[in-house]
Amino acid sequence: xxxxxxxxxxxxxxxxxxxxxxxxxxxxxxxxxxxxxxxxxxxxxxxxxxxxxxxxxxxxxxxxxxxxxxxxxxxxxxxxxxxxxxxxxxxxxxxxxxxxxxxxxxxxxxxxxxxxxxxxxxxxxxxxxxxxxxxxxxxxxxxxxxxxxxxxxxxxxxxxxxxxxxxxxxxxxxxxxxxxxxxxxxxxxxxxxxxxxxxxxxxxxxxxxxxxxxxxxxxxxxxxxx
Numbered sequence: 001x002x003x004x005x006x007x008x009x010x011x012x013x014x015x016x017x018x019x020x021x022x023x024x025x026x027x028x029x030x031x032x033x034x035x036x037x038x039x040x041x042x043x044x045x046x047x048x049x050x051x052x053x054x055x056x057x058x059x060x061x062x063x064x065x066x067x068x069x070x071x072x073x074x075x076x077x078x079x080x081x082x083x084x085x086x087x088x089x090x091x092x093x094x095x096x097x098x099x100x101x102x103x104x105x106x107x108x109x110x111x112x113x114x115x116x117x118x119x120x121x122x123x124x125x126x127x128x129x130x131x132x133x134x135x136x137x138x139x140x141x142x143x144x145x146x147x148x149x150x151x152x153x154x155x156x157x158x159x160x161x162x163x164x165x166x167x168x169x170x171x172x173x174x175x176x177x178x179x180x181x182x183x184x185x186x187x188x189x190x191x192x193x194x195x196x197x198x199x200x201x202x203x204x205x206x207x208x209x210x211x212x213x214x215x216x217x218x219x220x221x222x223x224x225x226x
Contacts, residue, residue, distance in 0.1 A: 012036035013212075014087035016080065018070050018127050019043065019097025019119075022196035024145055024204050026052060028094060031205035032212075033061030040083040040090075042068035070097045070123030077130045084134060092212050093131040094143040095124050095167075098160060105158040113159065120163025128170065132183055139182035141212050144171055145204075146220070148191035164189075168220070175219035186211040189222050 015032045017025050020041035029039045029052075039061055043049040049065040056063035064086060068079045084090045099119045101112070108116075124144065131142045149161035150168040171187040178185050188207045194200045200223075207223045 012038070013091035014038040014040070014083075014089060015092045015094060015212075016040040016083040016087070016090050017042065017094045017096055018068060018076070018079075018123075019095065020052060021048070021096070022052065023194045023198070023201050024190070025094075025096045026055065026196065027201035027205040028096070028208050029056055029063060030059055030061055031202070031209050032092075033059070033063060035209070037062075038087045039063040040066060040087055042066045042070075042079060042083075044069045070095075070127060071118040073126045073130070076123070076126040077133075080130050080134050090134065090140065092141040092143060093127065093134075094145070094208065095127040096145045097123050097127075098145065098147075098163065100157075101159055102156055103158065104155050108158065116159035116163070120159055121166045124163070124167045125170065128174070128185070132174075132178060132181070135181075135183045137182065140184075142178075142183065142185040143208055143211060144185070144187040146171075146187040146189040148189060150189065151191075172219055184217075185219065186217055187220050189220055191222060192224060 015037050017029055020043055029041055033039045041052060046067050053063050053065040066079050069075050097119055099116050101116055128142055144167050146168050147164035149157055150164035153161040168187055171185050175185050190204055192200055204223050207221050211217045211221055
């Protein structure tokens with residue numbers, strides 16, 4: 001494909017997925033892993049993480065897992081350094097963590113607001129800052145899972161929509177500056193529901209693959225394509 005910078009003539013890359021689950025996270029891990037990439041997946045719940053790693057390894061993916069709470073900045077930096085070391089050098093990082101709550105703002109408790117913002121916004125900010133710092137002058141790609149609620153908000157998904165809007169705003173604003181530092185940042189705005197092992201999950205994974213390997217990819221890609 002014109003403009004492609006697929007790594008066919010280079011060593012495969014390494015991807016760290018923060019907030020990997022059985023939907024987009026697993027599909028993306030499998031998509032990149034089938035191309036020979038080393039995959040590091042993380043979750044804050046080891047009971048979810050271990051079965052995910054086992055499924056990936058069973059499909060022939062070179063995968064390892066790390067327990068990570070993305071709401072803690074020091075933990076994010078430490079996990080990135082660990083993933084960088086065990087992978088032999090990360091080339092891409094995906095922030096996929098989100099708390100999906102179907103609830104309006106006024107019925108949420110104070111604790112729910114704070115915990116949702118911590119995952120849906122703060123964690124993404126931590127991940128992007130830490131990844132940009134890690135890549136430094138060597139370059140790399142930061143990927144973010146966005147959502148259609150950022151463009152078409154709905155009151156019944158108050159915290160999720162606000163989170164996706166905040167991340168989309170950040171990615172768009174940072175893209176030009178990071179490009180000068182040899183760091184590419186992209187967001188996949190997902191305008192549909194995604195179930196585990198679904199056609200949609202594989203479609204989003206393909207979108208991330210294109211963003212990570214195409215030189216002319218813009219800061220945002222829509223799925224499904226507009």
